[in-house]
Amino acid sequence: MIKHKITIVDDERLFKAGIKLLLEQEDDIQVTHEASNGQELLDLLETPNFETDLILLDLSMPVLDGIDTLTELNKNEHDLKIIVLSSHYNDSLILKLLDEGVSGFLAKNENPEVVIHTIRKVAENGFYINDDILKLIRNRRLIAKTKESNETLTSREAEVITLMCNELTTKEIAQQLYISPRTVEGHRNRILEKTGCKNIAGVVIYAIEHNMYEVNITKFR
């Protein structure tokens, strides 16, 4: 019996834990590694003797999201089979992902059986796409690559940003992380530098736009 070794990359712990259980009910599937964001995946790939047959990659993550992770991966040769996870697809996103060489797509709102099926198909044939998504590709258009390369934030910096978004002051962040306020200032300065923002207001917007901090657009005011 060949076991497919799967690596899950998703920031939602609950989702990750759930899908892991789901997959491991199958005899031929084994979740061997997990990562919470793209950076962790890249680190994983660097570890010696790392081996995986297939990567389930979530698109929306802090630190290094799915798209950026793919771009990063494709800077070097690799033969990874990657199935992308997203809660919503549209045509240009699909095209972009195809362009980045992914092997399959899965909607987060999908039957467990379809997930299993997609994994097996990708493992066997190297590529699998279901009918709904195929339909999207039929009317294919070319898209221009307009990806600006911005400096990636470290996970510590991402942590500080999240706390900044929660209205914590430098001092409060320092207490929360058990480090000196000066260190937090250092992180904040690097954050402003990397993101090109002028002040905290800009950082908050940056965080929201890069899925590091989620907001609910409320219908009640």
Add this chain to the structure above:
Amino acid sequence: MIKHKITIVDDERLFKAGIKLLLEQEDDIQVTHEASNGQELLDLLETPNFETDLILLDLSMPVLDGIDTLTELNKNEHDLKIIVLSSHYNDSLILKLLDEGVSGFLAKNENPEVVIHTIRKVAENGFYINDDILKLIRNRRLIAKTKESNETLTSREAEVITLMCNELTTKEIAQQLYISPRTVEGHRNRILEKTGCKNIAGVVIYAIEHNMYEVNITKFR
């Protein structure tokens, strides 16, 4: 052994299936019913002999989302224990949910153990809030906000907020509006007071959540 009978309401099948497996690893928890949206839950409740101890309710769903479902439920008397699932909470959302009488909150990015723990606590005590969310409430000055949550912002204040979101300092805003920096400060103080925010970071998030400032979250469209 008392089994807690759980009903899961979530549109993401994968998530639902995952969390079901997770919960059923516990001896005292049993997932007896599932629904994909609020309407399905309402239908379930209408079926004779329907019985559930606790409902896990996702907020973002098609057809009838979590908030609307709660509103609908509260039109009639009921003694349901409801734990809300969301990927992100903010102050006004928490307020709204408390108002709708929910018994607990869970972040989707949460450890499985916390989920189990919350379910048990709610089942035992009827209500449970974990420390992270408590902290959020403290940070956002929920109590202060309760008193004056119906205070509306003036158009001048809204104007200042927009400029704050554009990373302008008080001085720059003053120049832009041809008024004194002191006046801008006055506006800003009223804004913090009315919105119950601690600082600019909070105001930016408030602005985005209240559709006063648009952000571009998706990288591709």
Add this chain to the structure above:
DNA sequence: AATGCTATAGGTATTAATACCTGTTTTCAT
């Protein structure tokens, strides 16, 4: 061994933001 990156943290300044006052003028609805 040398390099570079990250996280750590202190020094010294300046500028901005926040808090709590005071007051006048303008605007607008009753």
Add this chain to the structure above:
DNA sequence: ATGAAAACAGGTATTAATACCTATAGCATT
């Protein structure tokens, strides 16, 4: 026309944020 908001603006503080420095320890890579 009168009273209540709203917009305006100054006084005086304190605290926080930002802008430059420097520096060291840990760690991985070359």
